[in-house]
Amino acid sequence: MGRMERRPAGANLAGLRDHNAALVLSLLRARAEGGSRVQLAAQTGLTPQAVSKIVGRLLADGLVVEAGRGESTGGKPRTLLALRPEAGCAVGIELDRQRSTILLLDLAGTTLRRRSVDIGLASGEPERVVGALAKGVSQAVRAAPDGAKVLGVGVGCRGPLDYETGTLHRPAGLPAWDGFPLRGLLESLLDASLDVPNVLLDKDTNVAALAAPAAVSGSTAYLHLADGLGAGLLLNGAVYRGARTNAGEFGHQVLQPDGPRCTCGARGCLEALCMAALADDDPRTAARWLGIGAANLVRLLDIDRILLGGHQIFASPDVYLRAVADQIAEHLPEPEWQSVQVSLTPAGASAVAVGAAQLVIDSALGGI
Amino acid sequence: MGRMERRPAGANLAGLRDHNAALVLSLLRARAEGGSRVQLAAQTGLTPQAVSKIVGRLLADGLVVEAGRGESTGGKPRTLLALRPEAGCAVGIELDRQRSTILLLDLAGTTLRRRSVDIGLASGEPERVVGALAKGVSQAVRAAPDGAKVLGVGVGCRGPLDYETGTLHRPAGLPAWDGFPLRGLLESLLDASLDVPNVLLDKDTNVAALAAPAAVSGSTAYLHLADGLGAGLLLNGAVYRGARTNAGEFGHQVLQPDGPRCTCGARGCLEALCMAALADDDPRTAARWLGIGAANLVRLLDIDRILLGGHQIFASPDVYLRAVADQIAEHLPEPEWQSVQVSLTPAGASAVAVGAAQLVIDSALGGI
DNA sequence: TGCACTTTGCCAACAGTGTTGCTTAACTCG
DNA sequence: CGAGTTAAGCAACACTGTTGGCAAAGTGCA
Structure with missing residues (x-):
């Protein structure tokens, strides 16, 4: 494994x-x-x-x-x-700045236990935070059915991070976490107390894309609009990360070279345009921009299915669903694009934690 | 096979x-x-x-x-x-509207023979055109070294097309080719006269991306600026086509929602912006737009290497190389992006034909 | 009711893969 | 010139999916 x-x-x-x-x-x-x-x-x-x-x-x-x-x-x-769903289970963690969600998922994707805790990247020294997470994992594992094998722990977190090494890279305002061996420490803490050898760290958007009925083939894009705007890409059924786990920086595509300044330094990023509209309390404009970006993405990568998630989406889901579908229909009128599905992530607010557990299950079972 | x-x-x-x-x-x-x-x-x-x-x-x-x-x-x-380079060889065809290039490549990527002919999609009935191509292939095969196995024939052509079925889809102004069994007919014609069982049809931009020293892992984008603007994507070392072979529609990302009308119907497509600049005889502006699009692409897909090709590029290569590198440096200042390479396709004007033959070699040898 | 037919699934023998343990070949170094 | 090291091969092995044959459990027609 x-x-x-x-x-x-x-x-x-x-x-x-x-x-x-x-x-x-x-x-x-x-x-x-x-x-x-x-x-x-x-x-x-x-x-x-x-x-x-x-x-x-x-x-x-x-x-x-x-x-x-x-x-x-x-x-x-x-x-x-x-x-047999109860043959195995996995722990999924959504690790946020202030709060985290820890849940236990069985092989069929059923959530067996779910807890939110006031622990996050910003709540203390990395060692203490990881220790608290390990404790939460131990509690979650006790809810596993008799005889169920615990396949591992998945952690979904905002990027940038490195999937290979399991570390964060220069997270904004959290210098102590830069390069800190998040996965390594969690793995060794759990290995001492439990038999959980497999810990995976991935971007929140990447794992959220997995929190939907599995499409073995085909390509899915999960678009996440919350404090920022990112995407998780499932190309030919597998998470596409790129060489440095930086793929999916959907929000920083420039759509207006002379537009408003973005936090990333560039002008007219899609994220900046959406956020400016949301600051004006104008979700319709934000949704239109999101739709334009989504149409670009569908055309560039021949995407089959778009999933939407993030608290800004859930605040007015119909607006975003409509706008994205409209922009795709407008920019890609040819018949072969009419089959592109646009829907909300079925896991709702738990998408990241559910997907993190799903990543572990896919990995342990071989995940083609 | x-x-x-x-x-x-x-x-x-x-x-x-x-x-x-x-x-x-x-x-x-x-x-x-x-x-x-x-x-x-x-x-x-x-x-x-x-x-x-x-x-x-x-x-x-x-x-x-x-x-x-x-x-x-x-x-x-x-x-x-x-x-042993002479152990096998493959035929590569660049099939254009008015002209085609047919060449023979050995396993090491050396061009053994190269001919251009006045045959193209627009030069007659599909049956006659494919027949002429088959004749050209037969001539090319005669240049194969003694004992060399002919692995197959690759055809690179402008999209849209379907890699699975080997047919074109609604090519502009060429209704007779819509759905015509290009690959199937060529395969049966060759099968009768030669022992060439393997014929592959792919987009010109896809195969052109293969006409470079193989990067087994990592991600490469080939950007082609000629009559239109498209891209070929090598993700994790393999051609990424999407479900309908439509991936790589790089030129129709909207960069200026209120910009000039594009042939595709939308406004402010990257292709429309570049072409407008070129019509004004202003390659610097076209290059700047191309650079912005390239930076978007690098960020979205975590691209390692960018290759440029197409006759507009070769007309003033330094302008484009400089502009793309500059835009990437400006939009992605973080250190991890400094390693992105920008270069011209080493195969020059033969990139499509060379890549088409390379596709066959990759396929026949297993192509990981 | 009886018999032919179809489909499912398993037993046994088999071909062929990479692995393991050990030996031989060829060169460097003291 | 002998000890040590690295490269490559030989033989026996464990294990995979494949092949051919056969029993089990249904359907359908006379």
Whole structure:
């Protein structure tokens, strides 16, 4: 259960087995009604016998159970298989400046426990904050069902940060956190008390994009409008981070080179334009700008689905949904773009914490 | 040598072997001076013995040769391995409106033969045009070295098109080509006369991005400024196409919502702004706009390297190189962005044809 | 009711991958 | 010139998915 490798790696038999097991699991996760071995064979391209063996291992591990029979199609009816949600769970943390949310998610994506605490990046020394988080994780883990394996802890946080090293980079106004080994310390604290070897740190927008029914293929953009404006990109079904985990800086695209000055130093950034409109209590104008940026994004990356989140969105959701859909329809009138879906993130205000746990589950189960 | 699959597929032993062989080949292609088995083992994570076996198969296939010895590091000196460039070759076609370029490339990326012909999308019935292209391919293939395997034919063309089906979509002013089975017909024509099973059709900007020393990891954007403005994206070392091969519509990002009307219907598209400046014979202003768009792109996708191409660029290359670098430096002053490289495409005016052949080579060799 | 047919899933033997343990080859260094 | 070090190969091995054959459990028609 090592950390995700970026450089190309050779594959061996163990990797082959894990890959196929993860593939079968992801297919079973995608369809709630359950699937049979033959169906899985058709979808994976593997032989039915290979699927039987793989499923046999998953049954032995308790990750999957046989769940009744399907209808006959002229012969022996199919034995249905279903993911056992209580076989594993993961902890998700939304780490904010002043507050944090810690929750426990099972394999099916059901929230088993959820707590908010007055601990945040700005509430003290990094060592103490991480210690408090570790304590919160320990409490959350106690809510895990009997026999459930705790797969790890995911932390979603505002960037800039480095996914590879698990550290923040020059967070505004918080110099003590710059380069502080957030993931490393949390991992060692938990490893001492629990059996939680896997800790992942990622941008809030990246993990929030995962807090929606999994699209194995296709491309999704999660747009987050709160204190700032950022995006999380799921390209071909996987989080796209770039080499330095800096991808998704959606808010700082210049849309008006002679526009208002942004906190980043440039002029006429999308974020500056949206924030100026919100300061004037004009969400409609902010929504229009957001829509223009979204249309640019859809066109540049051939995006299939847009998810909206963040407290500014939730304050007047219909305004934003309408404006984004309108701008896409206006700027991309061709028929092939009509299928772009625009919706609110189904996890609502918990999107970051839910997605952080989901990131761990995806990673532990192989996450194709 | 099937077509690239988008949906997740199960892996078996044959796939495992091909994956590792392709990995070793790509590492050998990346370094011209050649590498040893031990180095390859360290880079791939495989055991030295596994690499020995893999290299043994590649030697037997003639794809790799032993090329002298390296310096000793205290013990037995390393046996250097090198790709055998003449083991295989691929045909690349740049298919334009009035003219086309057909060239033959070997595994090392050396152009063995290059011809331009007065055949293009606008020069007749699709059937006749494809027939003429097939004839040109046959002639090019005759220049292949003895024993060289012809891996396939790549075609680079202006979008919109569909990589999966190998057809154009509503090309402006060329209704006969809409949905015409370009790839399918070329494949069957060649299959009858030659042994060229693999034909690929992709956007000109996508393949042009491949016409540069391979960056196995990292992200590259190729910006093409000619009659229009588009981009080819290499994300994590692989071409990113999106679900409908529409990704890379870089030129139609709106940068001035009240700006000049673009051919696409919107106002203030980057392409419209650049073209207006060029119509005024003002490349400096066009270059400044291109730079702003490039900075947006770098920030959004965490791009490592920018390549510039297209005849407008080559008309005054220094102006564009300077302007793009300046805008990136201005909009992204933080130290982590200072390493972004900006350069002209090394393949110059042949970038599309070279890249089209490279796409085939990448695909046939596994292309990680 | 009985029998042919279809479909599902498993048992056993198999081919072929990377891994492990050990040996041989080739060079540096004292 | 011998000890130490690094590179590469040989043989046995564990384990993967594949292949061929077969039992189980349904449907459908005479």
